[in-house]
Amino acid sequence: MYELRHLATLRAVADEGSFGRAATRLGYTQSSVSQQIAVLEKVAGGALFDRPGGPKPVRLTPLGGVLLEHARDLLHRADLMSDAIERFRAGDGRIDIGTFQTVSNVILPTLIRELRAAHPTCDIRLFEEETDQPDLSELDLMFFDSRIDGTDHLLLVKDPYVLVTRAGDFPQGPVDIKELDGLQLVAHPPVCDQGRFEDFLTGQGVQPQIVFRTSGNEALLAMVRAGLAAAVMPRLAVQQDDLEIHELEPRLPPREIYLLWHAGRTPSPLAAHAIEIAQRVAADLPGIS
């Protein structure tokens, strides 16, 4: 089998025209170079250099020329490989992140801005699929609103459910959840934490009347603004300031936003950095914990 070390020696000898000078350049002795070329010649099955003797430079045989041509290519690509590894360890490379709407609006933009600032050539791919059973086997990181078996996790924020109304439709300040009973509301589809939240309300004997469901935050808020109904949704999903936000009393279990990654899998340096950034960004979110 050919080895890269031998091929590097072949190249050096061809470039220098001398076993001795090649040895000097590579930090070997002349006899080592001689042996390495001898090994290569055995593997290749023929002489690679003609040795005229005396001070004349050695010269590639036709066979040596063929081998060198391929060797240069291989060595070049081996260098590219080393570089790629080095860059990857420094945080370059690809990262696949699963996300959902609120995170896409609130945390991800900052995360991506910082990530790209730190690693300008990295390749970030986002996957947004709203489902109860997300598949993170192909993802480096995933934002999700609950933990999943077989994952390590980081709790980023606790995001309380709030009632969103047009200004004046409700008295300012907290709202008792009993008032939600029978109330017309718009809300997210009952998947993920929204489902748990509504189950909890039901458990409390509170049964709102959901007149419209969509996973689009913007659409929900537009409905509120249009006077269709009030909305119950996590506070982070509300970035508007032309609507009133009412906390609910008594306190309900908030939606928890986790950053998940496969347990027992070594994260890429880029993913590790992303986790770190995400933690800091989430901690800086105003007023929620």
Next chain:
Amino acid sequence: MYELRHLATLRAVADEGSFGRAATRLGYTQSSVSQQIAVLEKVAGGALFDRPGGPKPVRLTPLGGVLLEHARDLLHRADLMSDAIERFRAGDGRIDIGTFQTVSNVILPTLIRELRAAHPTCDIRLFEEETDQPDLSELDLMFFDSRIDGTDHLLLVKDPYVLVTRAGDFPQGPVDIKELDGLQLVAHPPVCDQGRFEDFLTGQGVQPQIVFRTSGNEALLAMVRAGLAAAVMPRLAVQQDDLEIHELEPRLPPREIYLLWHAGRTPSPLAAHAIEIAQRVAADLPGIS
């Protein structure tokens, strides 16, 4: 430094999902594979596989994925290299041959036909430059009409000079060289052996009158056919049968056609085969030796 052997092991482990099975496939023991991967991980500076333990298959880390991607490419190209060497040793590859007109017409066509028949994918390049000081440093083989210092050689044919006339212009049979004195002739330019031949005539006190010179055999013969003059040229240059060929007496030193190659340089297998074929083809030339 990465070595191909290690990369091959990496690939096998990734394909098999298990150190042990990779070992079996490669003819190693499990502990060897474990060590090789450990070496690679040290060079790469991070884990290449996640080892879940138990019967679960090992799985590439992101770093391992990057390395494997490059490793597959390198290993594939190393295979191509081995194949290329193997083919070259079997006689495939490129051959550069220097030639001149007569040989191009008489010996080369057969040589090339046989060479291509034996090595269908070989790459034959011909260089025809008529000069006294040919440069064969870039050629594998060269046909030439004298020996050159620093070359090995093979004498292919001795090609006597003859007088070529229209039928009836000269009585049939040999012609004494004295008759050439003052005779109007067409001939090759006085390079290579043609120069030596004319010097020899001059030394004999014979001084023809050369009325036209060209290195084109066909043009010379056309002039003879047109009645401009007779021609003196090597017999092999005359492939026509509508003209008369007269031997010269006394016998003059014939043009010798050699096949030359650099002394002390290992020939390519293809060149070696070509030499062998050329020798046989030349020996089969009718009536000349």
Next chain:
DNA sequence: TCACAACCATCGCCGTAGACGATAGAGTCG
């Protein structure tokens, strides 16, 4: 023609990379 210089091949010596076998440790599954 005779050192001399430049260069490669080869030999003996030696250190170590690496293959092997055995065993320990970690994880999964009934």
Next chain:
DNA sequence: CGACTCTATCGTCTACGGCGATGGTTGTGA
């Protein structure tokens, strides 16, 4: 909780490969 299936590691040993020295070959200059 044992049985099973993995990998990591340790000790042993071989052999690959580096080094220094030496000898042979070729071209050069006095």
